[in-house]
Every structure is written in structure tokens, then in C-alpha cells.
Amino acid sequence: MFESAEIGHVIAKExxxxxxxxxxxxxxxxxxxxxxxxxxxxxxxxxxxxGAGKGETVKLLNEWMDPRYIEVRxxxxxxxxxxxxxxxxxxxxxxxxxxxxxxxxxxxxxxMIQGRVxxxxxxxxxDQAINGAERxxxxxxxxxxxxxxxxxxxxxxxxxTRLKMLKDDPLHSWRISPLDWQQSKTYDKFVxxxxxxxxxxxRDYAPWHVIExxxxxxxxxxxxxxxxxxxxxxxxxxKVEATSLTLGPLAANHGEFTLLDSLDMTLxxxxxxxxxxxxTEQARLSGNIRDKRMQRHALVxxxxxxxxAGKGGAIRRVAAALDPRHxxxxxxxxxSEDERAQxxxxxxxxxxxxxxxxxxxxxxxxxxxxxxxxxxxxxxxxWSRAYSEINDFEEQLTEAGVVVVKFWLAIDQDTQLERFxxxxxxxxxxxxxxxDDWRNRKKWPAYREAVGDMVDxxxxxxxxxxxxxANDKRWARVxxxxxxxxxxxxxxxxxxxx
Amino acid sequence: MFESAEIGHVIAKExxxxxxxxxxxxxxxxxxxxxxxxxxxxxxxxxxxxGAGKGETVKLLNEWMDPRYIEVRxxxxxxxxxxxxxxxxxxxxxxxxxxxxxxxxxxxxxxMIQGRVxxxxxxxxxDQAINGAERxxxxxxxxxxxxxxxxxxxxxxxxxTRLKMLKDDPLHSWRISPLDWQQSKTYDKFVxxxxxxxxxxxRDYAPWHVIExxxxxxxxxxxxxxxxxxxxxxxxxxKVEATSLTLGPLAANHGEFTLLDSLDMTLxxxxxxxxxxxxTEQARLSGNIRDKRMQRHALVxxxxxxxxAGKGGAIRRVAAALDPRHxxxxxxxxxSEDERAQxxxxxxxxxxxxxxxxxxxxxxxxxxxxxxxxxxxxxxxxWSRAYSEINDFEEQLTEAGVVVVKFWLAIDQDTQLERFxxxxxxxxxxxxxxxDDWRNRKKWPAYREAVGDMVDxxxxxxxxxxxxxANDKRWARVxxxxxxxxxxxxxxxxxxxx
Numbered sequence: 001m002f003e004s005a006e007i008g009h010v011i012a013k014e015x016x017x018x019x020x021x022x023x024x025x026x027x028x029x030x031x032x033x034x035x036x037x038x039x040x041x042x043x044x045x046x047x048x049x050x051g052a053g054k055g056e057t058v059k060l061l062n063e064w065m066d067p068r069y070i071e072v073r074x075x076x077x078x079x080x081x082x083x084x085x086x087x088x089x090x091x092x093x094x095x096x097x098x099x100x101x102x103x104x105x106x107x108x109x110x111x112m113i114q115g116r117v118x119x120x121x122x123x124x125x126x127d128q129a130i131n132g133a134e135r136x137x138x139x140x141x142x143x144x145x146x147x148x149x150x151x152x153x154x155x156x157x158x159x160x161t162r163l164k165m166l167k168d169d170p171l172h173s174w175r176i177s178p179l180d181w182q183q184s185k186t187y188d189k190f191v192x193x194x195x196x197x198x199x200x201x202x203r204d205y206a207p208w209h210v211i212e213x214x215x216x217x218x219x220x221x222x223x224x225x226x227x228x229x230x231x232x233x234x235x236x237x238x239k240v241e242a243t244s245l246t247l248g249p250l251a252a253n254h255g256e257f258t259l260l261d262s263l264d265m266t267l268x269x270x271x272x273x274x275x276x277x278x279x280t281e282q283a284r285l286s287g288n289i290r291d292k293r294m295q296r297h298a299l300v301x302x303x304x305x306x307x308x309a310g311k312g313g314a315i316r317r318v319a320a321a322l323d324p325r326h327x328x329x330x331x332x333x334x335x336s337e338d339e340r341a342q343x344x345x346x347x348x349x350x351x352x353x354x355x356x357x358x359x360x361x362x363x364x365x366x367x368x369x370x371x372x373x374x375x376x377x378x379x380x381x382x383w384s385r386a387y388s389e390i391n392d393f394e395e396q397l398t399e400a401g402v403v404v405v406k407f408w409l410a411i412d413q414d415t416q417l418e419r420f421x422x423x424x425x426x427x428x429x430x431x432x433x434x435x436d437d438w439r440n441r442k443k444w445p446a447y448r449e450a451v452g453d454m455v456d457x458x459x460x461x462x463x464x465x466x467x468x469x470a471n472d473k474r475w476a477r478v479x480x481x482x483x484x485x486x487x488x489x490x491x492x493x494x495x496x497x498x
Numbered sequence: 499m500f501e502s503a504e505i506g507h508v509i510a511k512e513x514x515x516x517x518x519x520x521x522x523x524x525x526x527x528x529x530x531x532x533x534x535x536x537x538x539x540x541x542x543x544x545x546x547x548x549g550a551g552k553g554e555t556v557k558l559l560n561e562w563m564d565p566r567y568i569e570v571r572x573x574x575x576x577x578x579x580x581x582x583x584x585x586x587x588x589x590x591x592x593x594x595x596x597x598x599x600x601x602x603x604x605x606x607x608x609x610m611i612q613g614r615v616x617x618x619x620x621x622x623x624x625d626q627a628i629n630g631a632e633r634x635x636x637x638x639x640x641x642x643x644x645x646x647x648x649x650x651x652x653x654x655x656x657x658x659t660r661l662k663m664l665k666d667d668p669l670h671s672w673r674i675s676p677l678d679w680q681q682s683k684t685y686d687k688f689v690x691x692x693x694x695x696x697x698x699x700x701r702d703y704a705p706w707h708v709i710e711x712x713x714x715x716x717x718x719x720x721x722x723x724x725x726x727x728x729x730x731x732x733x734x735x736x737k738v739e740a741t742s743l744t745l746g747p748l749a750a751n752h753g754e755f756t757l758l759d760s761l762d763m764t765l766x767x768x769x770x771x772x773x774x775x776x777x778t779e780q781a782r783l784s785g786n787i788r789d790k791r792m793q794r795h796a797l798v799x800x801x802x803x804x805x806x807a808g809k810g811g812a813i814r815r816v817a818a819a820l821d822p823r824h825x826x827x828x829x830x831x832x833x834s835e836d837e838r839a840q841x842x843x844x845x846x847x848x849x850x851x852x853x854x855x856x857x858x859x860x861x862x863x864x865x866x867x868x869x870x871x872x873x874x875x876x877x878x879x880x881w882s883r884a885y886s887e888i889n890d891f892e893e894q895l896t897e898a899g900v901v902v903v904k905f906w907l908a909i910d911q912d913t914q915l916e917r918f919x920x921x922x923x924x925x926x927x928x929x930x931x932x933x934d935d936w937r938n939r940k941k942w943p944a945y946r947e948a949v950g951d952m953v954d955x956x957x958x959x960x961x962x963x964x965x966x967x968a969n970d971k972r973w974a975r976v977x978x979x980x981x982x983x984x985x986x987x988x989x990x991x992x993x994x995x996x
Contacts, residue, residue: 001958002954004950004953005749007757007759008760009755048788105534124623128625131625153749176748195958195959199889199958202748208748209749210749210954211749212750223750238712250700250705250708251502251503251708255503257506262505299504372924432528452502456499456501460499461693463501465501
């Protein structure tokens with residue numbers, strides 16, 4: 001697979017000098033035009049053999065293009081903060097905004113290849129990492145990102161020659177890091193596992209380009225031309241609708257009888273039971289959150305539900321049990337300007353708690369498959385692919401020890417009407433009821449269908465939905481608290497088993 | 499994910515009786531029409547909980563539709579023959595032809611879920627199997643197959659009730675196998691790993707349908723309607739062009755200097771060296787093929803090359819070394835009628851040797867990215883996706899111990915001209931040269947490009963290409979034999995390491 005990049009490609013200085021001015025101008029034009037359109041973020045992944053000119057090429061790109069719109073990111077050792085979050089978090093927070101270019105030096109690929117080379121894991125785990133990368137890139141591209149993947153290559157012989165050359169040159173010898181010498185020993189493995197990774201992750205929407213790295217003129221001109229071609233093609237192409245989607249299975253439901261119908265909406269608690277149970281569960285939660293086993297976990301609670309189902313009240317009862325330093329409530333409304341310049345899930349990734357912390361989402365990433373679907377705020381392709389993107393997202397959270405608890409607070413239509421009318425009558429509750437609420441109410445059947453699909457497709461063993469019968473607020477609040485406690489205690493118990 | 503299929507879906511007998519006649523008629527119509535069009539094969543995968551009515555539903559489908567066009571396949575224990583071939587071979591050989599329906603009872607999914615439930619492997623290996631299934635189904639759908647995936651579901655309580663019911667009924671108690679009772683013990687694991695599998699493999703082009711299995715009217719009608727919907731949609735939809743392709747990385751090649759240019763075409767052997775080396779290598783091959791370590795392997799040799807490059811002569815020198823019972827030569831010409839009714843790779847899968855055997859392909863599956871690409875016999879999407887389909891195919895071979903050796907016999911244009919002219923002059927060689935050969939010769943640059951892409955994208959660590967400098971036939975023949983020997987001996991050496 002690398003054979004063609006070991007045959008000694010060379011470009012003469014005269015050719016190079018003749019071509020560069022036009023190339024630079026065209027690159028600048030494309031860069032500005034993409035920045036103007038602001039619809040797409042450009043991600044350049046730099047990988048390959050040490051000594052093959054990666055650093056020099058990136059330096060050159062910054063000279064050729066406008067560096068104000070380029071962010072070069074290196075990913076070396078993880079910081080403390082990064083270690084306290086799921087693995088993917090460090091990449092999400094470094095994503096360039098739409099209209100900008102991020103050059104990722106060291107990235108998910110370098111991490112997985114190094115891990116395999118050093119025997120930290122076997123092929124099966126490497127393949128898992130490969131699939132994770134594939135899903136990440138598919139999502140980014142479906143969101144409009146433009147991904148370039150460059151593998152700078154040298155044959156083993158070329159690599160040794162080049163390292164020797166650099167070493168003997170006092171002006172450049174500082175460039176050789178201990179890592180370089182180490183790689184000259186692991187070259188064979190590095191190339192073998194690199195090939196496996198490239199073979200499986202070169203997709204039509206995000207292909208790998210292998211660049212022979214020996215000759216600086218050749219490699220610079222080649223990378224420049226490939227970037228230009230890709231950027232120009234993106235400027236011409238309309239946004240492509242996502243295809244080949246993972247959807248999550250759907251329970252066949254030809255009987256019109258759905259999961260929501262199967263709830264017993266008469267469940268309730270009388271006042272004294274409520275008060276007793278509430279206090280018990282709050283104390284239990286307070287203990288769980290302060291438990292030292294919590295240091296291996298974080299807690300994420302998602303609150304979704306019908307309008308007037310009592311999300312706010314339930315959240316307050318949860319918060320009441322806790323020290324404000326331990327939790328954070330994130331109300332989800334319209335996205336900010338920064339958030340609109342990023343893939344959909346970015347705004348949620350940035351709110352993911354560090355280990356031992358608790359984040360409560362008042363509405364959440366499920367907006368895409370609820371309100372955005374029903375109101376037509378996004379295309380069918382967009383909300384369809386969201387199910388599996390969300391499953392992936394939650395899987396990444398749970399794999400890092402985050403406990404994800406998701407509540408749907410369900411009330412029936414009569415109860416909603418009563419509460420709407422009550423709100424309109426009580427002055428200090430009037431702010432809670434708007435025209436939107438009445439409008440949404442008319443779409444009850446559409447929301448019902450959306451909720452059914454959502455639960456079918458995203459209630460997973462790792463992050464199940466809990467449906468809360470919320471006609472009775474007391475019942476609902478206690479069930480929410482109890483579910484949180486059970487989820488945390490189950491996670492603690494699983495730790496013990498390991 | 500299964501919650502909606504545990505709520506007690508029921509359809510009344512009257513509704514069922516009223517609906518079935520029209521459903522049957524529509525199913526028959528759709529079946530005949532798809533058979534007429536003959537463009538698509540229908541694959542129905544049956545999985546799920548024991549006792550959920552899988553067998554009864556399949557029986558019913560055979561009654562509702564025309565059973566002459568339905569093949570029900572069960573995959574229990576592997577046969578001796580299946581064990582001697584790569585794992586996927588058993589599924590390939592059972593594929594229904596285009597225009598027919600294959601119902602796969604037990605299939606790649608049951609195999610992977612059972613394996614995981616019984617602890618034969620961990621999640622990472624399960625994920626590898628999941629990805630294998632995904633790639634297989636993507637390929638089948640890109641080839642026009644229509645895949646239905648049904649998961650028949652029961653809650654744990656429902657399952658136990660149903661098993662008890664069957665047991666107490668003398669007419670049905672025979673239906674309960676030891677496997678059923680076993681599954682009632684492994685229910686939780688089975689559902690947990692089943693969910694992981696369904697979540698990751700439900701794609702827009704091959705979605706999973708979860709069917710609540712308790713009520714026979716409900717499950718039968720639901721499956722019938724889903725099949726009908728899917729078949730009718732397929733009849734309406736034009737064949738969709740494949741998207742989201744894995745391509746394999748491409749070495750950037752802006753210098754017009756390719757791998758083929760880097761060959762030393764002057765390499766040659768004089769007659770006496772040739773005779774000595776030929777005999778040595780033939781003896782070595784004969785020994786290797788009869789070596790008892792060969793019992794863990796099979797050998798596949800692919801011969802591709804320029805016209806008149808000497809493929810036939812080289813193959814004869816290989817065969818001359820061997821007992822005809824040990825090898826099989828497969829010349830690849832136009833596909834047969836049976837072969838045209840199957841996915842592209844089917845005709846090669848059927849020729850894959852059992853363990854300890856050797857198959858020589860005189861031209862091969864690479865036809866798709868060579869002649870079919872250059873001559874426009876298939877669409878760009880079809881040959882583009884072939885690279886990764888071929889890589890997957892060869893990976894499945896090598897994982898099963900098959901040693902895959904691929905030769906490109908390269909000659910230069912002058913040598914080809916000489917040989918063409920010589921062939922026209924010698925009467926007994928005249929059959930070897932046709933108008934086609936002269937026509938192909940005019941497309942030299944297009945073939946050159948196709949060969950370059952092919953080597954870049956399919957020369958893998960597990961199945962590398964060997965480029966043979968074939969201007970000198972002696973050199974070429976000896977290099978072919980030596981490469982085969984080295985590949986076998988390397989495989990034997992790897993066995994020892996394990």
C-alpha cells in the first residue's frame with residue numbers, strides 16, 4: 001500500500017519555483033472563499049513517519065495561506081483535565097469553527113497506532129478504535145466538515161538516511177527527538193499497523209493521501225495541490241445529504257399501541273409517603289455523590305418530557321439534595337453563535353462533567369429528534385442520523401465511567417390542559433406558559449411518534465431511558481431521585497466486580 | 499431498545515382474518531414482480547429469542563408466498579467442508595440467486611451473539627464480527643440485494659410463560675429444544691449482546707425490525723406487512739448508486755512517475771542459470787506443497803499482467819512442479835449465467851481452495867478494477883467500491899490461513915509489440931493474438947493508471963502484490979516460483995511463532 005511512495009518521487013527546483021506562486025494565490029482564494037461561506041470546517045490530519053517532513057510542510061502551509069484562519073493543534077500527553085474527561089473530549093474542544101482550518105498534528109490515528117505498536121492492546125481493540133474514528137469522521141462530514149488525511153511516508157532506508165542527514169547538520173540536529181530514534185526501531189510495526197488503519201479508514205468522504213516525504217519540493221507541491229483540489233471541489237459541491245446511516249433498530253409497531261400507552265398513569269403518592277420517601281432518596285443521593293467511589297465516575301442526567309410535565313420541579317428536588325459545587329444545571333435553549341459554528345453535539349460535549357461531577361441537562365441533545373424533527377428545523381436525513389450519533393456519544397461517555405440517566409416525564413393530555421390553565425391563572429406562574437406551548441400541544445400525535453422512535457432507538461443497555469409517569473408530581477419526583485440513586489449504586493457495584 | 503416489543507401487542511382474530519387475504523395477494527404479486535425483474539436477491543435474516551415464533555412465521559411465509567422462489571437455510575454446526583474453508587464461505591454458497599428469496603435461519607448474527615454469550619470472546623472481538631457483518635451487508639446491498647433483518651422478541655417473563663405453555667401442550671412440547679431451556683438461563687446476556695449487535699448494525703439500507711413475538715396474529719401480520727412494504731419500495735426505487743465507500747488510500751502521484759516506472763526491466767537470466775534455478779524452485783515448491791504444515795493453509799495465486807507478458811508460460815512452470823491432485827487452475831473469462839445472478843465476488847468464492855489445496859487464478863477478481871474499469875463495463879461507483887471489497891475478501895481468506903500471492907507480470911510496450919508480431923507469424927501461436935489485444939494495446943496509458951491504483955489500494959501487508967519484471971521470461975518464471983516459495987515458508991514460520 002505504500003510501495004508507490006517509496007520510489008523516489010522528485011520535483012525539480014525550477015518546476016517548483018514556477019508553480020508555487022499560482023498555487024499560493026489559488027490556495028488563498030479558496031481559503032477566503034470557504035471562510036466567507038463559513039459553512040464548512042476544514043480538518044487536516046497529519047500522520048506518518050518521523051523525518052518525512054510533516055512539520056516543515058505544516059509550516060509552509062501557514063506561509064502559503066492566511067494563518068489567521070488556521071489553527072495548528074498538537075496532541076501530546078493528555079492534560080489532567082483531559083484525563084478527567086472521555087477520550088474524545090480533547091478532540092471536540094479543539095475543533096476549528098466553521099470557515100476555519102484546524103491542522104491536527106498527532107490525533108486519534110497517532111494515538112491508536114502508537115498504542116498498538118507498543119503492544120498496549122491487540123488487533124481487536126485497534127479495530128474498535130478504527131471504527132470509532134470512522135464514526136467520528138462520518139458524523140463530522142455529515143455536518144459539513146472537510147477532512148484531509150495525509151500520511152507522510154519514507155521507506156525504512158529513506159528514513160535512516162534522513163535521520164542521519166539531520167543529525168550531521170548542526171542547523172537541524174535539534175529536530176531529531178528521542179521519538180524519532182525510537183521510531184527507527186519500531187518502523188516495521190509502525191508501517192504494518194499504519195497500513196491496517198489506512199486501509200480501513202480511507203473513505204470516499206475522507207480519503208487518505210500517502211505522500212512520499214523524501215523530496216521537499218515534491219511533498220510540498222503535492223500537499224498544496226491536494227488541498228487546493230479538495231477545497232475547490234467543496235466550493236463547487238452543494239452540501240451532500242448524508243447516506244449510509246446507522247439508525248438503530250425500530251420495534252415494529254403496527255398496532256398503534258405504543259410504549260407510552262403501556263404506562264400506568266394513575267400511579268401516585270400521598271403527601272406523607274411523598275415527604276418521607278423524598279427525604280430518604282435525597283439523603284441517599286447526597287451520600288452517593290459524596291461517596292469516594294464517585295471519583296471514578298461522573299453523572300449526567302437528561303430531563304425531557306411533555307410541556308408542563310414537571311421537569312423544573314423535579315430538577316429542583318434533585319438539586320436540593322446537593323452541594324452546589326458538585327452539580328451544574330445546563331438549560332438547553334437556542335444555540336449560541338459559537339455553537340452554531342460547530343457540529344451539533346459540540347455544545348453538549350463542552351458541558352460534559354469531569355470525573356466526580358454531576359451535570360443536569362434541562363432538555364438536551366435529544367432536541368434534534370424531538371422538537372427539531374417535529375417542527376422541521378432540520379432535514380429528515382439530519383435527525384435520522386442523530387440516533388446513532390447520540391448512541392455513539394453516550395457510549396463514549398459510559399466507557400469513560402460517566403453514568404448517563406435519561407428521563408422522559410410523561411403526562412396525559414388532560415393533565416397538561418389542567419396545568420396550562422392553572423398557569424394562566426396564577427400570576428407568578430404565567431411566565432411559564434407561552435403561545436408556543438399551546439401550539440406544541442396541537443402537535444401531540446407527532447411528538448408522541450417522535451418520543452416512541454427516540455426510546456426505541458436510543459434506549460440502550462448502557463444508557464436506558466426511564467419513563468416517568470408524571471401525572472402525579474410527587475410520584476414523578478421520587479421516581480426520578482430513586483432512579484438516579486439506583487444507577488449510581490449499580491455503577492459502584494460493577495466497579496467492585498472488575 | 500426492546501422496551502416497545504415487551505408491552506403486549508395483540509391483533510384480534512377478526513382483524514387478522516380480514517387482512518390476510520389482501521396481504522397474501524399483494525405479497526405474491528410483489529414476489530412475482532421481483533422474480534421477473536430478476537435484478538435483486540432477497541435475504542431475510544431471522545434472529546431473536548427462542549419461543550418467539552420464528553419457525554412458525556417462516557412456515558407461514560412459505561404458505562403465503564410461492565415457495566418455489568424461497569430457500570430456507572439453516573446454519574447449525576459447520577460441516578467438515580465448511581470448516582476447511584474461510585468462515586464466510588458457508589454463507590456465500592447459500593446465497594439465493596437474483597430474483598429469489600433466501601431465508602437465513604441462524605446466520606452471522608446468531609453465530610456472533612452465541613459466541614459472546616458463551617464467553618468464547620470479549621466485546622472487542624464481537625465488534626470485529628459486527629463490522630465484518632456490516633461490510634458484507636453493505637457489499638450485498640451495493641450489488642442490489644434486499645436485506646430484511648427480523649429480531650423476534652419476548653420479555654424474560656413472556657419467554658418463560660411461552661416455554662411453559664408449549665411444554666404443557668402435548669401437541670407442541672416437541673418444539674422445545676434443549677437450546678430453548680438453555681436460553682432461558684442466558685436470557686439476560688443474550689438480550690444484552692443482542693442489543694449491542696442490533697444497535698450497531700441497523701442501517702438505512704438494511705434495518706433491523708424488532709417484532710414482539712407473543713401474539714401469533716400480531717407477529718405474522720407485522721412481518722408480512724414489513725416484507726410487503728420493503729418489496730414494494732424496492733420495486734419502485736431505481737438501483738441506488740453506492741455511497742460512503744471505503745477506498746483504500748492512494749499514494750499521491752503528481753510527478754507522473756509511477757511504481758511501474760521504478761521496475762528494472764533489464765533484469766534477465768541466462769539459459770543455464772535459468773535451468774538450474776527453475777529446477778531448484780520447482781523442487782522447493784513441490785516440497786512445500788506436500789509439507790505437512792500445509793494442512794493448516796491453502797494457497798491462492800493470482801496472475802494478472804499485460805497481454806503477452808507470459809502468464810500462461812509462468813503458470814505452466816508452476817504446475818509442472820506439482821501433482822495435479824494438489825492444484826486447480828481457474829481461467830477467468832466472461833461470467834456464466836449462474837454467476838451473473840450473484841454478487842461479483844461469488845464466482846471467486848466458489849473457487850476458493852479447501853485447506854491444503856492450491857488454486858491458480860489466470861486473471862481474477864481484479865478484472866473489475868482493470869478491464870471492467872478501463873472498458874467501462876461497470877460504473878465508476880462499482881469499480882471504486884471493489885478495492886475495499888477485495889481487501890475484505892482477501893482478509894477473510896488470510897485470516898483462515900489461506901496464503902494469497904498476487905503477481906502483476908509487467909512488460910514494456912516494445913516487448914509487447916515484438917511478441918504480438920511474433921505470434922502472428924507462428925501458426926501455432928496465432929490463436930493467442932486477437933483484435934482485442936491490438937485494441938487493448940492502444941489503451942496502454944489507461945491500463946497503466948488502473949494498475950497503479952490497484953497496487954496502491956490493494957497491496958496490503960496480508961496480501962501484497964509482487965511486480966514481476968517480465969521482459970525476460972526466464973527471469974519472470976523463476977521470480978514467480980521463488981515468490982510462491984517464500985510466501986509459503988513465511989506462513990509456516992509464522993505458525994511456529996504462535
